[in-house]
Amino acid sequence: MRIADLKIYQKFLSRNKLYTLVSVVGFSVSLTFVILLGIYVKQELSVDSFHEKKDRIFLMAHDTSTSFGNPVADFVKDKCPEVEAYARIHFTPVILGEKGGAKIKADALFADPSFFSIFSFKLLEGDPSQVLVPLKSVVVTKSFANKMFADKNPIGAHLIINNTEHTITGIMEDIPQNTQIHKADFIVNYKSITMIWGGDWILDRSDNFGFTMYFLEKEGSNLPAKTSMLLELFKKEFWYYKDGFTNDLKFIPLEDAYFQIDQSYSSIRTNSKTLISVYMGIVILILVIALLNYINLTIAQAGFRGKEAAMKKLLGCSRKSLILQLLVESFLMTSFTFILGLFMAFLLEPSFNGLLNTSLHLSSQFTPSLIGVAILFVLSISIVAGLIPALIISGFNPIEIVKGSFSRKVKAKYSKGLIIFQYIVTIALLICSFFIKQQSDFLVNYDQGFNRDGVFVMDNVLDSAQLEGFKDKLQSISGVELVSYSRGTPATGSNNYSFEVDGVQFSFQELVVDSTFFKIFDIKISPTGIEPTNETYWVNQTAYNALHPDSISFLANFGHNEYKQIAGIVNDFNFKSLREPIGLMRIQNLPHGHLPWNIIVKIAKGADLYKTADKIKDTYSQYNGGEFFESQFVDDVVQNAYEKEKKTSQIISAFTILTIVIMVMGVFAMSLYLIRQKEKEIGIRKVNGATEGEILRMLNMDSFIRVLIAFVFACPIAYYAMSRWLEGFAYKIELNWWVFVVAGLVVLILSLLSVSWQSLKAARANPVDSIKGE
Structure with missing residues (x-):
């Protein structure tokens, strides 16, 4: 590529600032995601490959x-x-x-x-x-x-x-x-x-x-x-x-x-192979959408580059030379945006590591072999991005360009197809991100059948002689309402007991608690008339239905010749993940003198949760001689249990926003291109009395039809994907129809907004300028 050609390309970019800005920003941001997610996928797929044996x-x-x-x-x-x-x-x-x-x-x-x-x-x-x-x-x-x-x-x-x-x-x-x-x-x-x-x-x-x-x-x-x-x-x-x-x-x-x-x-x-496959699919989709967007933007500027190509052809330049020049320009643009994307990837690495709970160490990832792959990658996408525009622009008839009639010869069916593809991806992703966010919020906020507001849990490091006095100490703290000792809680886990009765396998979770435990967690008991002792159990409704105890003595077989009386039936509550149905639970009295695992504190409503928790921890540290202990709010435990779903929601949402931005830029480029194809038609319609409103409706109808076609394809794709994903949860949201409609409307509105500026400009143009070359 000659220095003169570089100067012409530089002048073209400086004169078409909007094209340059949209191309550079769109491509570099897309490549940032491709680099980060691509290296993450590579790292996950290479787990434990370094072991010699x-x-x-x-x-x-x-x-x-x-x-x-x-x-x-x-x-x-x-x-x-x-x-x-x-x-x-x-x-x-x-x-x-x-x-x-x-x-x-x-x-x-x-x-x-x-x-x-x-x-x-x-x-x-x-x-x-x-x-x-x-x-x-x-x-x-x-x-x-x-x-x-x-x-x-x-x-x-x-x-x-x-x-x-x-x-x-x-x-x-x-x-x-x-x-x-x-x-x-x-x-x-x-x-x-x-x-x-x-x-x-x-x-x-x-x-x-x-x-x-x-x-x-x-x-x-x-x-x-x-x-x-x-x-x-x-x-x-x-x-x-x-x-x-x-x-x-x-x-x-x-x-x-x-x-x-x-x-x-x-x-x-x-890790989930399915999730890694989704991320790999996202990498490919981002790259494809970014390439389509760049191609559309470049084709939208074909009028400017066509005149340059025509002059060179008239001066004896071959089509092969023109194609090579345009491919070199594509390589320069791709290289620049890749370097910019790499720079942004380094800036975003800490946030990305936190989002996916990983550690990429980007600086150590670029080995000689990976640098070679990166160079081949840049070369490949520059060819893919530049080849179609190069073939179109170099194929213009120079005589028609000089006459100003080239626009009638250029067909845009493939570009319309690419825009429809972008619409399909955007609508499907928007639907999926809505549902993933809804499911994530549903899991976090679901009523699990026990109170978790203001409940603070600490590991017990005290001996039995200290425990009674410590309870009085805690209850003297302002804001402390109730104190309980237990072995296990509904949120932090419990013991498992498995046994067989008459050929049927049972797997119980067991809590060992004091009487205050039920008040703190607001667990309701339906008494059976049996006096609670250290030898009786309370069971949840699911366990009671499974055991079929004697209805008079409420005696149940807990396996290994262990027959226990049931003192009461507690309401079913979720002590497992909401990915699983409610299991079997039995609860027993904590015998006097037995060491609990947990110290549970209910903080009064209206009290400052974190200040009161700090007072509780300080008191505990002083009482136990500075021994280390773990502490957490039950609500935080529940929130953290669904961190994976929340992070998946965040990554899909970020990708959806990126896709929408690229789509709007692509639609803008397409509208610029298609409206130029219709300049003569618009001019003739205006000469024959068409109003600006009629022209706007005609131009915007194309966008409406493309979004409608995409909506028809995107809905079943998104429905299938979300149905499969939700199969992994015992408790889940409904796939409401209105989410599909809202996603389609969002894309339609954004599309019309991105087109309308160009449409309005075309509708107000002087028709004489459009048809004077005819």
Whole structure:
């Protein structure tokens, strides 16, 4: 491309400021989304691909859960010679600091000594096969070491974890984002989980199915082929299988586990393959819409570039040279907007990380191979964006252009089709974003059958001697209405008890509470006439219907020859996610002297919630000698439970807004182009007496018809997509017809507004100017 051609292109851009602004802004903002979402999708699809032995590592699971009892790992290794090694893991927050001293919270990953031999997490100091062998050994991450020990070498230093002394034996690189293993501050020798559960029994008993285990297959063997044999043995050895709660067992390849496991029942990080596919589809749609918009904008300026092309043709320039020149211009525009989009991506990275709960680290993503891919990407989209306008503009007849009659020869059917496609995408996205936002709000605000307003929950770190006096202490605080002790709450979780009665499997959640608990959560009891004692249960209506207790004595079989009287029936309330129906619940008295897990405080209506909560926490800290404890409002727990849906709503809404903006710009460009095609027709109509209103109706009718066609196609697409998405919720909104209508009207109004300015300008133009060249 010659310097003179560059100067002509620069002059064209400076004279057509609106075209330049819309092209640069539209393309660069679109590419910002493409870069951020594209790298996120790449990162998610490459989870755990960096492990050297990844092809031989399997996660053991049943159904969509990874929970097993600790002895199961040894059992599998003993029965399967194909197993070279195994690593059990358990992720949990812990408290650091000496008893009575300052405490901080940290994230710990408990793992077997084989952890660093199986996985390829990089050790900076220490032998992978030895660092976790000593009891109470700890491998700290680089960032944690820098935070806690500054410039000192932490090897050999001590960490007080949950009031137990551990020794640092190694330093590792931080756990990266692209792995299913949770980011932890340090890795702890697995046997230290006994300090959390209060005894060695947690390692020896298989009845607590709460632990995750990976198996390393010996080279040349086939561990998954042993699944059937192990399943038959499990049915004889382990209660969860013996009692028929599952008939499933599988070994999932490491790289597949991230997308096959349900996070609700796992201690590893997981994601939805469907959601990643949606994001990938969004990336493609954004790119396609941005390209269509750029093509339409460029074609809309064909009149200006056509005269330039005609002059060059008359001076002997070939069509091939013209096409090459226009493609180079497209490459320059695409390169500039890509660089601008990359700059904006860096600016938006923190917000994007928060929105998708990820960490992109854009600066470290651009490896030589990815830079090469980026260059090919820019080259490819510049060709796609520039080829159609180049072919059209270079194909103009120079004689007709000089005469001013070229507009009659240029057909715009393909451009109309592209605009209709943009309308379809925009209407479908608008409908989906409305419904996703409605479902998100519905989940957060749904009446779950218990009170959650002003309810503050704290972990109990007091002994039984302190508890009675502490309740009086709390009730003396202004704004505190009620105080309760319990093991579990409807929002924060409870114990699970599973059993079989007459061949039927039951899985109960159990709360152990005092009498004030019912008042705080406003749970209604229908008495059966049985006096409540430590040996009776209250059950929810769903459990009562399932158990069919004797109607006279209200005696029910709770399995394992445990017959208990039912003292009352409580109203059904949602103690699970609203993605699932209400389950079976039983509630028992908290016996005097038994330690509760939770301290629950009801703050009076009208009191300042956060100031009162601060007073409660200060009082608690003074009373317990500064011991660390967790605290939260029940309403916040419920809100956080649906964070995924809220973030999905936000990302879809942001994409919808971007699509609408691009659509308006595209429609504006199209209106400019089509109105130029109709200049002669408008002039003739005005000469024959047509009014401005009639001209406006004629021009706007095209937009109305295109939106109507798009609406007919977009509605079933959006309906199908939302119906499938809502299948994942037990409680969900209705797909109301008015949302479809509103989305169509919004797009129609925006379309007409973007067209009307050009239409009005054309309707008021002097008809003589339109037909003087004829």
